[in-house]
Amino acid sequence: MSGTEAAGSAVLDLADIRITDSPRVGPKVARLGHLAAAGWPVPDGYAVTADALGRWLPAAARSELAAMLAEPGPDADLHHLARRAQELIESHPLPPWLREAVVQAHQRLRARTGLGRRLRVAVRSSAISEDGTRASFAGQYATFLGVGDADAVLHHIRKCWASGFTAHALHYRRRAGDDQLHEHDLAVGVLELVNARSAGVVFTLDPVTGNRGRAVVEANWGFGESVVSGQVTPDRWVVDKTTGAIVERAIGAKHVWSALDEAADTVVLAPQAADLAARPCLDDDEVRYLCAKAAEIESREGVPQDVEWAIARGSPLPHSVFILQHRPETAWAQTDEAPAAPAAPTQGKAFDPVQYALRNVFKVPGT
Amino acid sequence: MTTQAAAKVVPVDDFVREELYPGYKQPFGSQPFVAGPVRPFSKADNSRYWLRDSLHFSEGMVPASIATLDDAQTWGAQLGAEIVGVPPTRGSVNRLAGTHVYIGIIDVDTDWQIQARADRFGDYVGPILADFDRYWAMRAGELQSAYDHFDNLDLAGMDPGQLWTTVKDAYAFHRRAWFIHFEVMYVLTANYLAFYQLAEEIGLGGSVVSALLAGEQTFYGKTDEELWRLAGRARDLDVSAPLRHADPADMRRQIEALPNGRIWWGEFEEFLRTYGWRMEETCRVDTPSWVEDPAPALYNIGTFLSKPESFDFHAARQLAVAERDAQIEAARRAVNGSDLQRFNEALAGNQAANFAWWNEEHNYLIDRRAAIPVRRASLELGARLAADGRIDRPDDLFYLFKPELFEVLEGGAARWPDLAAMIPDRRAYFEHWRQRGPELPTMLGTIPDVVPDPIMIEVFGLSGHFLETLKGGPAEVTELRGFPASKGVVEGVARVITTVTDISRVQPGEILVCGGTTTEWTPVFGIIKACVCDTGGSLTHAAIVSREYGIPCVVGTAAATQTIKTGDRIRVDGRQGTVQVLAGQEH
Numbered sequence: 001m002s003g004t005e006a007a008g009s010a011v012l013d014l015a016d017i018r019i020t021d022s023p024r025v026g027p028k029v030a031r032l033g034h035l036a037a038a039g040w041p042v043p044d045g046y047a048v049t050a051d052a053l054g055r056w057l058p059a060a061a062r063s064e065l066a067a068m069l070a071e072p073g074p075d076a077d078l079h080h081l082a083r084r085a086q087e088l089i090e091s092h093p094l095p096p097w098l099r100e101a102v103v104q105a106h107q108r109l110r111a112r113t114g115l116g117r118r119l120r121v122a123v124r125s126s127a128i129s130e131d132g133t134r135a136s137f138a139g140q141y142a143t144f145l146g147v148g149d150a151d152a153v154l155h156h157i158r159k160c161w162a163s164g165f166t167a168h169a170l171h172y173r174r175r176a177g178d179d180q181l182h183e184h185d186l187a188v189g190v191l192e193l194v195n196a197r198s199a200g201v202v203f204t205l206d207p208v209t210g211n212r213g214r215a216v217v218e219a220n221w222g223f224g225e226s227v228v229s230g231q232v233t234p235d236r237w238v239v240d241k242t243t244g245a246i247v248e249r250a251i252g253a254k255h256v257w258s259a260l261d262e263a264a265d266t267v268v269l270a271p272q273a274a275d276l277a278a279r280p281c282l283d284d285d286e287v288r289y290l291c292a293k294a295a296e297i298e299s300r301e302g303v304p305q306d307v308e309w310a311i312a313r314g315s316p317l318p319h320s321v322f323i324l325q326h327r328p329e330t331a332w333a334q335t336d337e338a339p340a341a342p343a344a345p346t347q348g349k350a351f352d353p354v355q356y357a358l359r360n361v362f363k364v365p366g367t
Numbered sequence: 368m369t370t371q372a373a374a375k376v377v378p379v380d381d382f383v384r385e386e387l388y389p390g391y392k393q394p395f396g397s398q399p400f401v402a403g404p405v406r407p408f409s410k411a412d413n414s415r416y417w418l419r420d421s422l423h424f425s426e427g428m429v430p431a432s433i434a435t436l437d438d439a440q441t442w443g444a445q446l447g448a449e450i451v452g453v454p455p456t457r458g459s460v461n462r463l464a465g466t467h468v469y470i471g472i473i474d475v476d477t478d479w480q481i482q483a484r485a486d487r488f489g490d491y492v493g494p495i496l497a498d499f500d501r502y503w504a505m506r507a508g509e510l511q512s513a514y515d516h517f518d519n520l521d522l523a524g525m526d527p528g529q530l531w532t533t534v535k536d537a538y539a540f541h542r543r544a545w546f547i548h549f550e551v552m553y554v555l556t557a558n559y560l561a562f563y564q565l566a567e568e569i570g571l572g573g574s575v576v577s578a579l580l581a582g583e584q585t586f587y588g589k590t591d592e593e594l595w596r597l598a599g600r601a602r603d604l605d606v607s608a609p610l611r612h613a614d615p616a617d618m619r620r621q622i623e624a625l626p627n628g629r630i631w632w633g634e635f636e637e638f639l640r641t642y643g644w645r646m647e648e649t650c651r652v653d654t655p656s657w658v659e660d661p662a663p664a665l666y667n668i669g670t671f672l673s674k675p676e677s678f679d680f681h682a683a684r685q686l687a688v689a690e691r692d693a694q695i696e697a698a699r700r701a702v703n704g705s706d707l708q709r710f711n712e713a714l715a716g717n718q719a720a721n722f723a724w725w726n727e728e729h730n731y732l733i734d735r736r737a738a739i740p741v742r743r744a745s746l747e748l749g750a751r752l753a754a755d756g757r758i759d760r761p762d763d764l765f766y767l768f769k770p771e772l773f774e775v776l777e778g779g780a781a782r783w784p785d786l787a788a789m790i791p792d793r794r795a796y797f798e799h800w801r802q803r804g805p806e807l808p809t810m811l812g813t814i815p816d817v818v819p820d821p822i823m824i825e826v827f828g829l830s831g832h833f834l835e836t837l838k839g840g841p842a843e844v845t846e847l848r849g850f851p852a853s854k855g856v857v858e859g860v861a862r863v864i865t866t867v868t869d870i871s872r873v874q875p876g877e878i879l880v881c882g883g884t885t886t887e888w889t890p891v892f893g894i895i896k897a898c899v900c901d902t903g904g905s906l907t908h909a910a911i912v913s914r915e916y917g918i919p920c921v922v923g924t925a926a927a928t929q930t931i932k933t934g935d936r937i938r939v940d941g942r943q944g945t946v947q948v949l950a951g952q953e954h
Contacts, residue, residue, distance in 0.1 A: 213482060247486075351712035353496055354489040356561030358454065 010052030011101040013108065014045045014191070024049040026126030028325050029189040035297075041322050044112055045121065045191030046105040048098070050128050053161050053186060057092055064088060069170070078167040085165035090158055099154055106150040106190070113192055120146050120193040120260065123156040124325075125163060128185050141169070141186065145193060145223060145267035146260050153190055160188045193260075193267075194322045196310035198281040199224035200234055202294035204241070205304040205329060210359050212304060214247070215239045215291040221281045223258035223267050224308055224324065231269060232256050235280050239291040246287060251280050282311070289317055297326050304329035402445045402473045405437050405461045408811070416818075417462055417469035417811040418827060421882040422902055423649045423734075425866040427466030427800045430793060431745065434769035435650040435738050436461060438542040440470060447549025452488040453557075454481045458549065465800035467807055472823070492557050499555075499720035506547050510732045513540050514644070517740035522747040530748055531776055537740035538769070544737035548729065559722035562713045569706040571698055577825065577905040579695050579714060580723035581914055582688040586731040587886050588915065590642045592680045594664065594890055597635060598671035606631045610669040615662040639664070645735040647867055647887050652742045653765045659743075666871055667890035673875055678893050678916075687915050726826070727911055730886045757783045758790065766793040805865040809901060809925060810837050825904035828923025833902075836925035847924040847931075850903070851944035852910030855919035858949065859896045861935045863928055878939060880931045883922075884909040892916045897939040899927045899946050913941075921946050 009024075017025055017033025025033075025047040036042045057065070068085055094102070110119050125141035142163035144156040163169065164186050200219030205212045218227050218234040226232040232255070238248035254277045259270045282290075294307040307326040314320075386392050408417075420440075428436055444458035457473040475481050495502050517540070520533060559580075563573035601607045604627035613621045622628040643657035643664070657664050671678070695714065702710045749761030758764065764772070767786055775782050814837050818829040832848045862877040864870060867887050873879060875894040883902040892898065892912045896919075900909050903922035913920030919941030924930075927946065931937060936950040 211482070211485070213478065351561075351565060351709040351716065353558045353561035353713070353716055354493050356564045356713070357492070357557035358485055358488070359564050 010049055010098050011105045012047050012049065013105065017047060023128060024051065024187065025189065026050065026128050026187045028126045028327065029187065031326060035323055043192040043194050043322055043324065044109060045189060046109060047126065047190070048102060048157055048188045050185065050187040052098055053188065056094055056098060057089065061088060061092055078170045082165055082167040082170055086162045089162040089165065094154055094158065102154055102157065103150045106153055109192065120148060121153065122191050122193050123147050123153060123160060124189045124191065125160040126187045126189045128187065145225065146265050148265040152265060157188045161186055194310040195313050196223050197313040199310035200227040202290050202307045202309065203329060204294050204298040206238065213241055215241050215294055217287050217290055219281050220254050221257045221272065221276055224310060225258040225267060226256055226269060228308065235282065237287045239287060241291065241295050244288050244292070246284060251278065253277055254281070285317060286311060289321065293321065293323070301328065402457045403460050405433055405441055405463060408462045408464060412462060413812050415471060415812050416815050417471045419807055419809050420468045420470045422827065422885065424468040425648065425804065425882065426868070427797060427804060428468060429653045429765045429797055430768045431652050431765040432650050435541055435652055435741065436468065439545040439650050442542065443545030443549045446546050447553050451491050451550060451553040452484040453553050454485040454488055464807055464811065465803060466797055467800060467804055469811060492554050495554050496558050496716065496720050503551065506551060507732055510544060510547065514736065522744060530744065534744045534748060537744045541737050541741055544733050548733045551725065551729065555720055555722040555725050558717055558720050562717045565709060565713045569702055569710060571701060574905060575694065575698060577723050578691060579698060580717055580721050581911065582691040583721060583724035585724065585728045587727060587889060591889055593638055593642055594667050595671055595678050595680060597638060598668045599677050600634060601631060601668060601672060604631045607672050610665060611672050615665055618665055644739060645731060646739060648885070649734045650738055652738050652745060653762065656739050663887060670890065670894050674894055683915060683917055686917060723906060723911070726906055727908065735886060758787050763790045766790045814838055825906040828903040828907065830923055833923050833925040845948045847927055847946040849921045849924035849944050850905055851942050852905055852922045853913035853918060853920035854942045856940045857897045857919055858936065858938045861931045861933060861937050863931060863933045865928060878937060880927050882928055883907060892918065899924060899939060901925055901927050
């Protein structure tokens with residue numbers, strides 16, 4: 001095959017991505033393209049397709065990797081196996097045709113955003129299967145925030161792909177009875193990093209009770225990573241989706257936040273100033289607006305959604321709001337997989353009788 | 368003595384009105400109910416389903432029992448649901464077909480109300496479940512101290528004013544007891560259903576939950592054990608013959624005529640002082656307690672004596688507990704590692720606040736006892752009224768409605784002749800409907816396709832099969848399906864019993880076929896081979912007791928008493944939940 005043919009389909013600008021591209025770029029990025037095409041405020045970017053990445057490693061390296069994954073052995077050895085797999089992967093640079101395609105896409109993105117060298121991006125793993133989406137959301141596949149130039153992007157694309165072979169991911173594969181090397185299972189999205197004042201998640205149902213009449217917003221100052229990774233007790237609002245009324249609010253003690261370390265081109269977890277820690281990171285209008293937008297996405301998709309969003313510094317509502325990604329709400333059916341499920345009312349307990357009773361006969365409308 | 372000053376009265380006379388506003392009279396009886404009082408059926412009731420509650424009330428209600436029914440399944444249930452904040456239901460309401468009780472569930476019908484109730488529900492239920500022992504001890508203590516008061520009153524020595532006050536106190540207590548009943552019931556139901564839901568979510572299936580919570584000792588379990596012990600003592604003291612054969616009315620005389628008879632009777636009376644405060648049915652003020660008439664207890668002992676061997680309660684309990692623990696272990700093995708913590712917490716939480724246990728245990732404190740103070744005070748009052756010639760016999764009083772009684776005793780004595788004249792007709796009406804009881808439909812109104820409420824499924828047995836059978840109508844059926852309530856397969860001769868008063872017809876080794884059982888049926892499980900019921904789920908009395916006694920049981924068959932005839936040879940499969948009619952009546 002010629003380099004130009006491969007490069008032509010290897011990298012796609014977000015504006016050209018449709019929902020039907022899901023098998024190539026993963027549902028996470030495909031949904032974002034779908035939203036962008038419909039005029040929604042999403043960060044601009046591009047995606048490296050799964051088949052391009054699948055053709056990255058030479059045949060010999062692929063066989064070696066496949067043989068590694070098929071090795072029998074106790075789970076305790078998975079860390080060792082993972083290190084060997086990742087070393088093998090990262091020892092291979094991306095081929096020139098793919099490097100060239102990424103560099104060009106990055107140049108186009110710098111031009112479109114008008115940010116030039118100041119552009120910072122998020123390099124996100126985007127699993128092809130819905131199962132992989134859950135794993136990716138649960139933090140098994142890597143995401144890198146605050147990445148600067150094209151060289152750094154190239155480096156982190158390889159790290160994303162290699163993150164499919166962490167001990168955690170290998171363990172997950174084993175549990176799923178999957179010891180084969182799937183060559184097309186991971187794409188990478190490269191998206192403009194929204195300069196977030198506040199960010200977080202909207203659940204279009206109450207993840208505690210399953211009540212679809214409500215939406216729940218969880219948020220912190222800065223980038224959304226501190227919320228998604230569960231490293232902070234976020235601010236939390238419960239909103240009646242019909243009336244837009246805020247029926248519950250709990251301001252978290254937000255002692256840390258995800259901030260951009262400009263020198264290191266990365267997002268770090270930093271201590272928060274005391275006055276900001278105790279202050280709500282959204283105002284009521286923002287909360288209601290986020291819920292309304294999330295509810296729109298829910299009705300487009302037909303099922304409850306988790307929506308990740310950010311509010312950019314310096315612009316007024318509604319121009320400040322960006323949708324970063326959304327996916328079907330699975331915490332409800334897959335409680336043990338839920339990454340950002342809020343603490344149940346009974347602290348430190350896995351089972352709260354009230355919560356479970358409300359799911360059953362004592363259920364609320366629409367659940 | 369001080370002279371009492373004349374009470375100062377600011378007269379209300381100027382403000383006395385028939386109407387609240389022009390054109391509006393308050394409807395009678397609308398006030399104390401959250402949703403609605405006991406009523407006869409009206410045409411509008413065709414739009415929803417009404418389940419015959421033969422589980423609690425098999426024979427019908429006399430007028431005085433309609434007030435106690437009002438307190439219990441209507442007012443108590445409605446207030447309990449309201450205060451606990453049960454999201455989808457405002458409790459139950461009753462309709463009467465003649466004198467027979469049907470129960471309906473009142474849905475909360477707007478989304479906002481359901482949501483608002485859900486919001487406060489957790490606040491109410493959470494803290495109680497977190498410390499259920501203390502909470503139940505408080506409620507049980509309140510009930511027990513009321514019984515200590517009422518049981519020890521010298522009713523015969525009271526003046527008329529004191530006696531009437533006692534009647535009113537007894538009614539007030541009855542009402543309070545039933546609020547407690549439903550408050551606790553809804554709280555524990557939530558806990559049980561939460562476990563049920565978890566079991567569904569983690570792939571165990573909700574129907575296993577009741578078996579995981581079985582095997583707890585209850586007050587009535589101890590009562591049965593005591594009855595068996597007294598049967599053993601009767602053998603030792605050689606007083607078995609009258610217990611097995613004498614007319615209950617003459618039993619005491621015949622026993623005490625025997626050499627050790629007084630010793631045995633003394634032990635029996637000692638038993639009654641602890642275990643005898645129970646009536647035959649819920650709310651039925653017209654039925655005596657064992658303390659008043661010990662015939663049912665004596666009958667049970669006589670039945671036990673007809674079996675060659677004593678029942679080993681200890682072994683049966685150990686078996687039931689071992690069976691439960693084996694099921695718990697099997698469930699733990701079946702649960703995924705990540706779900707195990709939730710399962711263990713749910714199990715521990717349900718063992719600490721155990722609906723399956725309480726559902727049986729509370730009967731001795733509420734269902735079968737709360738109306739006894741009303742009955743005792745009413746009978747004393749009735750005896751005095753009979754002596755005054757107002758009525759013919761003391762229990763005539765049970766044929767007056769509570770509002771009638773209150774009116775006539777609080778200044779309306781002129782009504783006595785009218786009221787007394789109605790009593791014979793009312794007795795005849797009760798008797799007429801008592802006889803019609805067995806032919807009444809299991810369900811009236813619109814039979815639903817599905818009842819989503821697990822309590823209606825687990826306690827009343829409203830499964831899909833049950834509803835299908837009801838829709839199918841009477842047919843030549845040779846196999847019935849129901850809930851597999853207690854495992855084992857047996858064949859035997861059926862004995863169809865429709866009211867608890869006929870229970871003495873059951874012969875040892877027969878298979879009991881009935882509408883449903885309640886606490887007073889318990890001893891019969893010691894002599895039967897298997898049990899089949901029209902109603903009930905895995906949490907009903909018959910299911911629980913069958914497991915304790917280790918006999919097969921199928922409940923919720925919908926039509927067993929209509930399909931099976933006494934004398935039919937039937938096969939009961941308690942694991943499959945099937946009952947086959949093998950051959951017609953044997954003679």
